[in-house]
Each structure stands twice: as structure tokens, then as C-alpha cells.
Amino acid sequence: GKEKWPRGDEKAWKDNMRDVDKDVPAITKSFVSHVQTSLARQPYNLDTLGAYQAAALSVRDNLLVNWNETALQYTRRAPKRAYYLSLEFLMGRTLDNALLNLDLKQPYAQATQKLGFNIEDILEKERDAALGNGGLGRLAACYLDSSASQELPVWGYGLRYKYGIFQQLISPEGNQLEAPDPWLDNQNPWELPRLDVAYEVRFYGNAERVRDENGNTTDRAQWTGGQEVLAVAYDVMIPGSYTRTTNNLRLWESKPKRGFDLNSFNAGNYEGAVESSNSAAAITSVLYPNDSTGFGKELRLKQQYFWTAASLADILRRFKNIGKPIQEFPDYVAVQLNDTHPTLAIPELMRILLDDEELPWDAAWQIVTNTFFYTNHTVLPEALEKWPVPLMEHLLPRHMQIIYDINLFFLQSVEKKFPGDRDRLGRMSLIEEGFPKQVRMAFLACIGSRKVNGVAELHSELVKTTILKDFVEFEGVSKFGNVTNGITPRRWLDQCNPELSALISSTLKVDKSVWLKDLYQLEKLLPYAEDAAFREKWAAIKQRNKERLAHHVETTLGLTINTHAMFDVQIKRLHEYKRQTLNILGVIHRYLTLKNMSKEEREKVNPRVVFFAGKAAPAYYIAKLTIRLIVNVARIINADADTKDLLSLYFLPDYSVSLAEVLIPASDISQHISTAGTEASGTSNMKFCLNGGLLLGTVDGANIEIAEEVGESNVFFFGHLTPAVEDLRYQHTYHPVPIEEKCPALAHVLNQVSAGLFGDAEVYEPLLNTIRQGDHYLLSDDFDSYIAALAMVDEAYLDRTEWVKKSIRTSAKMGKFSSDRAINEYAESYWNIEAQHIS
Ligand code: Z15
Structure with a gap:
């Protein structure tokens, strides 16, 4: 039936409600009106930044129309919804993405043109929203884009950090310096403060067990005292591509519960009062800059609880508005845990169900274990989260009780299935023995x-056979699955490579709205690999993208790049397991080889430009030394007249989503060279290949599936395979062979660095010694095959026709790696949610 109009005269409302702008006059009007009123400016004093702000506010109005409608439809239909809990959302810029998803780029370009601005200049004024470190955070952003594009009712929940990932500066010596990223200094048009949506979150205090009428303790408790802070919602609109669906990313900001503490103020302790308000605000002040490395301390745990508590309270309130009994919670709500960071949501939902809803333990556990889904992103032991029990007891006393109770019931059931297996109980306990004891978050997330x-x-197999092996034996293998990561082709092709996108549409004779949402259609490009005219266009676009990158480097860094060389790119977080060190040692090897060549020999060499970019965690000493080595090798070889036309090297500072959008389309070859079994998936590998860059990599993560799709003849693989790694490490430890014997080529390179060829003779010793001693990441085992693979790349590049064919074939076979495919797998196999068309 038709519901009653809620307020006033329905016609008076409806006649005046705004629709999405579609034509140039409407857009022009909206732009000018924002200049006049929202910005209080005039054509006389409107710079390009102001034009960006006006354009953004105008696009935002359009998004809001769809966002409101989407929210209304979801509320009316009350479908099951999914929530993606992630401490990181690495969104990058929004304006271009929104214009493309709304199919409004052309009219906005025309409108702003008429008003005296160039749309591309306007787009360049936007700062990245960099609320993430690397792959995990960017994956969350791609999944939001795909959820909205697939019309799925999915919301993101995260934190509104005042400072995103640090800005990376490189000192003249080559050291990484970190500066804060005050991304909110220019007001952010993409968020809506929701000061009315706020929840209180408690820390510290006491948890008293509730006793029954006989004086026995129960499963329930009362948690009181401590410190309460307020979580306030900021909403970010997430437009789908070619659909009205506009989902929401809700980010929480912390603030003190009262402006400041009146008691301290009355006692004349003004400073103390202001300090306490600072401590609440501190919770969401900064993103932790660690990416699969050691983690922070108390403040990080506070972030995790603050965020999960506020998100769950919000989800629960929305569920209660539907008016269904609490037992049906999992029929309406699925919560995806992006890594173990939101694992506290598990004991938090238990606390709510036990202490507030007064459910019995088993009923509560039943609800919890049907609500959550856990994605693991690493098997590296040093990256698995553990929290000291004393810290947890102090900060979250009630949650620690619940974790102990979960552990007790859990270990009782393990004992029942494997009677007397004490070792197993120790291995599977949520509490790791030691000083201090620690809570194993991956185990808690799993159970x-x-x-x-x-x-x-490969990664999902490793999860089952290594870190969660005991859990597979106990719970059965069907609980453990795989969803291979994906990337959104909207940002990572249409937006970052508009010329290639246009060529694809004209070749396939379909509008991009079709193939961008059904990426398997790229397969239809395959026959064109045999078409010389098409190949020429394809190659010309790559060339222009290389020039676009060179132009960017020229204007930002003042460096001139040879665009007729092969562009070889490795861009990702600095980490020993990702082996940027292998790459730079390979560059040195190449340099030394060139130096030893005659003039005639050099003439046959294929020129190469090597690009690196990436940040190191501020406390990761070895990773920072690697940056220093790269910068100093670049300084020497770029100045060497004998070789510089054949080999040059650039470390581009302050890697970001926006920089990736320029680098990726310009690459001929990219490197994904982690020690086998260490890179869970990788996602930039997919981005390069989608843009027709070839892949040089190890048999690891998603490289394997990329090779399966594009064919092994189109990728360059090298190195030992995963099953060999354990043995090799054993050899390193118990039967070490001196590096001179094992890999003379590598030994020579290390010796040249030690001898000071790149300056600072002593400085690099700790880095070089990680290879000489222990060599945990197996550089000495893989070096020779790495050099051989680089030579194969050179050889392949000499036959340009064949190379371009490989490039086309690679791109054409990337359909699987659309994040639309990945998000549909989550929706169907895990969350059990359905698309909601918004008309
Ligand atoms: C992160 O970005 C990833 C794993 C982690 O454990 C953390 Cl803390 C951060 C990356 C993986 O290293 C990468 O292989 C994967 O593609 C990405 O997550 C997304 O799943």
C-alpha cells in the first residue's frame, strides 16, 4: 500500500525537490551558485582551487540526491545488508571518479570551460584522501566502488583520521623523512558531518560479574566507570558506476563527551581540563603507518575498540528499527572483518547480547558466529596481531572476561574432539603463554x-595449512574459503587511462558503461592483437602515457626522462618480503655489466628506465636503508655518461593513489617479486596488466592467477616456488654456504656497495648483512634466475610487434580481476545479500 506523506503538502515538496543535473546549463547554474553563496566568491577572485571547490560542491549535490534515495529505498525494503569494517580506506581523489561514475564528465568539462577553467586543471587541485597504507586500504576502496556499482546494500565503516598516511620527503642523503598529512586543512566537500549521529564509547573502568539469586556468578556483567568518549559520524557518499545507487562510508571522529571536564575547570585546573579533551580527540588523530609490520600500542587498541563499538551500536540501532527479534540479527546483517583489526567486534557484540539484551551465552554465540566473516591478508608471523593481556584487561576489562569465557568454552570443545591432546590445546588457545600473555586476534576472528x-x-591454501591448520582440523575445511582480490576498472582503467578506455570502446563498438561493468568483455580484444593498425594505436597510447609520466616528473621534480626507453616499475610499500632490495641489486648488476661493455656491445642494449616509489614504516630501519640505497645508486648512475642513456633510475617520493594513476598506465614492465608464499595477493599487479603492462614476478599471490588467465607465455616468472622456501631457509640456518660460492654475481654486487661505489661505505652494511647472514627472504637463492628473467624481458622487448601482442593479450584476459567479480563472490557465497535496484 501507499504510505502516508510524512510532512506538510506533498505537492509543495515534490514540485521543489532537486533532481540530478544532466545538462550544461543546469551544471553551469549550480557551479556559479556555489561560487556565489557556498564559497562567497566572485569571478574576480576565483582561482583554480576555488573552481575545484565549486565543482565538487555541485557534484556533491548530485550525489546527495541519489544517496538520499538509496538510503530511503534500503530503509523501506529492509533487505539484508553487509558492512565492511576496515581501519583503512585509501580513497585517493573523488571528483574525477564521481564525474565518471555519474557519466557527467563531459557536461562538467563544457560548463567549466565556458566559465574559463580547464577541467583537468580543476581535478589536479584535489588532495588525496589517504586514510590507508597500501593494498589492504585500497582494496577496501575498490570494494566500495564495486558494491555501489553492483547495486549491493553495503556500507563501509572506518575512522575519520585527522592525519592520513604521512607525507614522504627524501633528504639529500637519501633518507626518508615523514611529515604530517593534514588533508582536512582545505575543507572536505565529500563528507557530511552527522553531528546528530553519535554514540558513547567507554574505556577502562570495572567489570563486575552479575550474580544469580544463589550468589553464583553468571555469564553477565556490569561494566562501569572509566572514561567515556563520543563517536560522531561523518558520511562519505560512494557513487556506483552507471546506476543511481550511492552507498555510504561512515567514518567516526572521536571527541570528548563534554566540551571539557567541568570538575577540573572548577578546581582551577584549566590545563588539566583541556588535556582531557585532547585525549579523547587523540583517538582518531592519526592513521598508524604500519603495513604488515609491527603494530602500535595502547592508542591503536583504543582506535580499534572505539571504531568497532560505534559501528556495532549504529548497526544494531538500524536493525532495531526494522522491529525484528534479536535472534534474526544475522538474517539482516553481515559484517566483514577486513583483517584482524576489527576483531574486538566479536567480544563487543557478545557483551551487548549478554549484558544489554540479556541473552544466554549459547544464543548470543549463535548470533555472533552467524554475523561475522573474517578476511586474512597475511601469513607472515610477525604481522599477526597479538595484544598483551594486561593492556586488554586495563583498557577493556569486560571484553577480556568475555575472551576468557570464549576461550574456555572453545578449548572444552577441542578437548572433547581431541581428548588428552594438551599440545593442541596450547597451540589453539586464544591466549598465548609468555611474559606478558597475549591475545591471538586471528584465532579469535576465526572462531x-x-x-x-x-x-x-595460493594464500588461502597457506592459511589452511599453516597459521589456521589446527582450526581446519577442528572446524572442518568448508569454513575456509578464497576470494581472489580484484580492482575497480573504473578508476584503474577508465579514469587513469582515458585514451585506452576510448580505444577499447571504439574497437568493441560498445559504450564503456557496458564493458566497465562486465570486464570479461575485454576478451573480445584478443583477435585485434593480430591487427597491425590496432597494435599501432595501442602502442601509441602507451607511448603517450609514458610522456604524460615524464611530463609529470619534469614539472614536479625537474628531472628529464628518456621516454624512448623501456619503463620498468616497482611501486609498493617498502618491505623486505617484497624485495625491493633484489630489484636495486639487479639494477647495480646491470650497471656494472654495462660499464664492462665495449661501445659496440652497448649499442645493442635496450635502454631502460627503472622507477621505484613507496613508503617505509617510520620505524622500519632496513626498509629505510633500502630507500637510501636506491636514491644513492640513482645519483651515481644517472650521472654516468657511459651508461646514462641506457640505464637510469628514479625514486619518486611520496607514493600515493594519484601518483599510481600516472605511473601504472606508463609501465612496459612491472615487478612483483616477493619471496614465494609471502605476498598474500598483490593488487597493483592486476592494475599494471589491465593497462597493458607486462608482469615480471615470482610464483606468488595473484601473480599465479594472472598467469593462469593471460597464459604463461605472456608473463616473466622466476625464482623458487613456495614448497621450496621452508627447506631453503633450513639450509640457510643449518648448512650455510658463503655467498661468494653460492651466488658469485650477487656477492660481487654486494662487495661493490660495501666498497663505497655509491658512497657511504659503512651505512649499508646492516642491509647487506641481512643477505649475507640468514637471508630470510632468499635473495641469494633467486638472484641468478632474477637476472635471467630480466634478460628475457630485454630480449622480448626487442621484438616490438610481439611485445605489443603480449600487451594486448594481457589486458584482454584481465576480466577475472574486476573487483565486481570479487564483491559478487562475497555477496553470494558469504553475505547472502541481493542487489537492490534504485529507480
Ligand atoms: C596490507 O596492505 C596487506 C596485508 C596486511 O597484513 C596488512 Cl596489515 C596490510 C596486503 C597484502 O600484503 C597484499 O598482498 C594484498 O594484496 C592486500 O593486503 C589486499 O588483500
């Missing part, structure tokens, strides 16, 4: 979830 998944086939 508290309906399903557990890894992010690529």
Missing part, C-alpha cells in the same frame, strides 16, 4: 566468524 577467507588461491 567468532561464519567463514574465513584468504585473498588469492
Whole structure:
């Protein structure tokens, strides 16, 4: 039936409600009106930044129309919804993405043109929203884009950090310096403050067990005292591509519960009062800059609880508005845990169900274990989260009780299935013995979830056979799955490579709205690999993208790049397992080889430009030394007249989503060279290949599935395979062979660095010694095959026709890696949610 109009005269409302702007006059009017009123400016004093702000506010109005309608439809239909809990959302810029998803780029370009601005200049004024470190955060952003594009009712929940990932500066010596990223200094048009949506979150205090009438303790408790802070919502609109669906990313900001503490103020302690208000605000002040490395301390745990508590309270309130009994919670709500960071949501939902809803333990646990889904992103032991029990007891006393109770019931059931197996109980306990004891978050996430998944086939197998092996034996293998990661082709092709996008549409004779949402259609490009005219166009676009990158480097860094060389790119977080060190040692090897060549020999060499970019965690000493080595090798070889036309090297500072959008389309070859079994998936590998760059990599993560799709003849693989790694490490430890014997080529390179060829003779010793001693990441085992693979790349590049064919074939076979495919797998196999068309 038709529901009653809620307020006033329905016609008076409806006649005046705004629709999405579609034509140039409407857009022009909206732009000018924002200049006049929202910005209080005039054509006389409107610079390009102001034009960006006006354009953004105008696009935002359009998004809001769809966002409101989407929210209304979801509320009316009350479908099951999914929530993606992630501490990181690496969104990058929004304006271009929104214009493309709304199919409004052309009219906005025309409108702003008429008003005296160039749309591309306007787009360049936007700062990245960099609320993430690397792959995990960017994956969350791609999944939001795909959820909205697939019309799925999915919301993101995260934190509104005042400072995103630090800005990276490189000192003249080559050291990484970190500066804060005050991304909110220019007001952010993409968020809506929701000061009315706020929840209180408690820390510290006491948890008293509730006793029954006989004086026995129960499963329930009362948590009181401590410190309360307020979580306030900021909403970010997430437009789908070619659909009205506009979902929401809700980010929480912390603030003190009262402006400041009146008691201290009355006592004349003004400073103390202001300090306490600072401490609440501190919770969401900064993103932790660690990416699969050691983690922070108390403040990080506070962030995690603050965010999960506020998000769950919000989700629960929305569920209660539907008016269904609490037992039906999992029929309306699925919560995806992006890594273990939101694992506290498990004991938090238990606390709500036990202490507030007064459910019995088993009923509560039943609800919890049907609500959560856990994605693991690493099997590296040093990256698995553990929290000291004393810290947890102090900060979250009630949650620590619940974790102990979960552990007790859990270990009782393990004992029942494997009677007398004490070792197993110790291995599987949520509490790791030691000084101090620690809570193993991956185990808690695993037993508290309906399903557990890894992010690529190999990785998901490793999850089952290494870190969660005992859990597979106990719970059965069907709980453990795989969802291979994906990337959004909207940002990572249409937006970053508009010329290639246009060529694809004209070749396939379909509008991009079709193939961008059904990426398998790229396969239809395959026959064109045999078409010389098409190949020429394809190659010309790559060339222009290389020039676009060179132009960017010239204007930002003042460096001139040879665009007729092969562009070889490795861009990702600095980490020993990702082996940027292998790459730079390979560059040195190449340099030394060139130096030893005659003039005639050099003439046959294929020129190469090597690009690096990436940040190191501020406390990761070895990673920072690697940056220093790269910068100093670049300084020497770029100045060497003998070789500089054949080999040059650039470390581009302050890697970001926006920089990736320029680098990726310009690459001929990219490197994904982690020690086998260490890179869970990788996602930039997919981005390069989608843009027709070839892949040089190890048999690891999603590289394997990329090779399966594009064919092994189109990728350059090298190095030992995963099953060999354990043995090799054993050899390193118990039967070490001196590096001179094992890999003379590598030994020579290391010796040249030690001898000071790149300055600072002593400085690099700790880095070089990680290879000489222990060599945990197996550089000495893989070096020779790495050099051989680089030579094969050179050889392949000499036959340009064949190379371009490989490039086309690679791109054409990337359909699987659309994040639309990945998000549909989550929706169907895990969350059990359905698309909601918004008309
Ligand atoms: C992160 O970005 C990833 C794993 C982590 O454990 C953390 Cl803390 C951060 C990355 C993986 O290293 C990468 O292989 C994967 O593609 C990405 O997550 C998304 O799943």
C-alpha cells in the first residue's frame, strides 16, 4: 500500500525537490551558485582551487540526491545488508571518479570551460584522501566502488583520521623523512558531518560479574566507570558506476563527551581540563603507518575498540528499527572483518547480547558466529596481531572476561574432539603463554566468524595449512574459503587511462558503461592483437602515457626522462618480503655489466628506465636503508655518461593513489617479486596488466592467477616456488654456504656497495648483512634466475610487434580481476545479500 506523506503538502515538496543535473546549463547554474553563496566568491577572485571547490560542491549535490534515495529505498525494503569494517580506506581523489561514475564528465568539462577553467586543471587541485597504507586500504576502496556499482546494500565503516598516511620527503642523503598529512586543512566537500549521529564509547573502568539469586556468578556483567568518549559520524557518499545507487562510508571522529571536564575547570585546573579533551580527540588523530609490520600500542587498541563499538551500536540501532527479534540479527546483517583489526567486534557484540539484551551465552554465540566473516591478508608471523593481556584487561576489562569465557568454552570443545591432546590445546588457545600473555586476534576472528577467507588461491591454501591448520582440523575445511582480490576498472582503467578506455570502446563498438561493468568483455580484444593498425594505436597510447609520466616528473621534480626507453616499475610499500632490495641489486648488476661493455656491445642494449616509489614504516630501519640505497645508486648512475642513456633510475617520493594513476598506465614492465608464499595477493599487479603492462614476478599471490588467465607465455616468472622456501631457509640456518660460492654475481654486487661505489661505505652494511647472514627472504637463492628473467624481458622487448601482442593479450584476459567479480563472490557465497535496484 501507499504510505502516508510524512510532512506538510506533498505537492509543495515534490514540485521543489532537486533532481540530478544532466545538462550544461543546469551544471553551469549550480557551479556559479556555489561560487556565489557556498564559497562567497566572485569571478574576480576565483582561482583554480576555488573552481575545484565549486565543482565538487555541485557534484556533491548530485550525489546527495541519489544517496538520499538509496538510503530511503534500503530503509523501506529492509533487505539484508553487509558492512565492511576496515581501519583503512585509501580513497585517493573523488571528483574525477564521481564525474565518471555519474557519466557527467563531459557536461562538467563544457560548463567549466565556458566559465574559463580547464577541467583537468580543476581535478589536479584535489588532495588525496589517504586514510590507508597500501593494498589492504585500497582494496577496501575498490570494494566500495564495486558494491555501489553492483547495486549491493553495503556500507563501509572506518575512522575519520585527522592525519592520513604521512607525507614522504627524501633528504639529500637519501633518507626518508615523514611529515604530517593534514588533508582536512582545505575543507572536505565529500563528507557530511552527522553531528546528530553519535554514540558513547567507554574505556577502562570495572567489570563486575552479575550474580544469580544463589550468589553464583553468571555469564553477565556490569561494566562501569572509566572514561567515556563520543563517536560522531561523518558520511562519505560512494557513487556506483552507471546506476543511481550511492552507498555510504561512515567514518567516526572521536571527541570528548563534554566540551571539557567541568570538575577540573572548577578546581582551577584549566590545563588539566583541556588535556582531557585532547585525549579523547587523540583517538582518531592519526592513521598508524604500519603495513604488515609491527603494530602500535595502547592508542591503536583504543582506535580499534572505539571504531568497532560505534559501528556495532549504529548497526544494531538500524536493525532495531526494522522491529525484528534479536535472534534474526544475522538474517539482516553481515559484517566483514577486513583483517584482524576489527576483531574486538566479536567480544563487543557478545557483551551487548549478554549484558544489554540479556541473552544466554549459547544464543548470543549463535548470533555472533552467524554475523561475522573474517578476511586474512597475511601469513607472515610477525604481522599477526597479538595484544598483551594486561593492556586488554586495563583498557577493556569486560571484553577480556568475555575472551576468557570464549576461550574456555572453545578449548572444552577441542578437548572433547581431541581428548588428552594438551599440545593442541596450547597451540589453539586464544591466549598465548609468555611474559606478558597475549591475545591471538586471528584465532579469535576465526572462531567468532561464519567463514574465513584468504585473498588469492595460493594464500588461502597457506592459511589452511599453516597459521589456521589446527582450526581446519577442528572446524572442518568448508569454513575456509578464497576470494581472489580484484580492482575497480573504473578508476584503474577508465579514469587513469582515458585514451585506452576510448580505444577499447571504439574497437568493441560498445559504450564503456557496458564493458566497465562486465570486464570479461575485454576478451573480445584478443583477435585485434593480430591487427597491425590496432597494435599501432595501442602502442601509441602507451607511448603517450609514458610522456604524460615524464611530463609529470619534469614539472614536479625537474628531472628529464628518456621516454624512448623501456619503463620498468616497482611501486609498493617498502618491505623486505617484497624485495625491493633484489630489484636495486639487479639494477647495480646491470650497471656494472654495462660499464664492462665495449661501445659496440652497448649499442645493442635496450635502454631502460627503472622507477621505484613507496613508503617505509617510520620505524622500519632496513626498509629505510633500502630507500637510501636506491636514491644513492640513482645519483651515481644517472650521472654516468657511459651508461646514462641506457640505464637510469628514479625514486619518486611520496607514493600515493594519484601518483599510481600516472605511473601504472606508463609501465612496459612491472615487478612483483616477493619471496614465494609471502605476498598474500598483490593488487597493483592486476592494475599494471589491465593497462597493458607486462608482469615480471615470482610464483606468488595473484601473480599465479594472472598467469593462469593471460597464459604463461605472456608473463616473466622466476625464482623458487613456495614448497621450496621452508627447506631453503633450513639450509640457510643449518648448512650455510658463503655467498661468494653460492651466488658469485650477487656477492660481487654486494662487495661493490660495501666498497663505497655509491658512497657511504659503512651505512649499508646492516642491509647487506641481512643477505649475507640468514637471508630470510632468499635473495641469494633467486638472484641468478632474477637476472635471467630480466634478460628475457630485454630480449622480448626487442621484438616490438610481439611485445605489443603480449600487451594486448594481457589486458584482454584481465576480466577475472574486476573487483565486481570479487564483491559478487562475497555477496553470494558469504553475505547472502541481493542487489537492490534504485529507480
Ligand atoms: C596490507 O596492505 C596487506 C596485508 C596486511 O597484513 C596488512 Cl596489515 C596490510 C596486503 C597484502 O600484503 C597484499 O598482498 C594484498 O594484496 C592486500 O593486503 C589486499 O588483500
